[in-house]
Amino acid sequence: MIDRSKLPNSFEFVVTAGARARQLLAGSIPRVTPGEHKKTTLAQQEVITRAVEALERVEKKGESQES
16 A cells, blocks of 8 residues: 655645556556556556656646636
């Protein structure tokens, strides 16, 4: 199990790991040794070891965050 208590932002961890898990499920190559782990666990390990990082969202001109 991943110890998220040492992370500065648990929400960002979950969102980043979820996005990376979707990439792995779509066929991306893991950046850590796969072993016998599921893709979701690999994604968590990649975020914890900083093999992947969250990117800041860039707004396009004319795009608004209002719903």
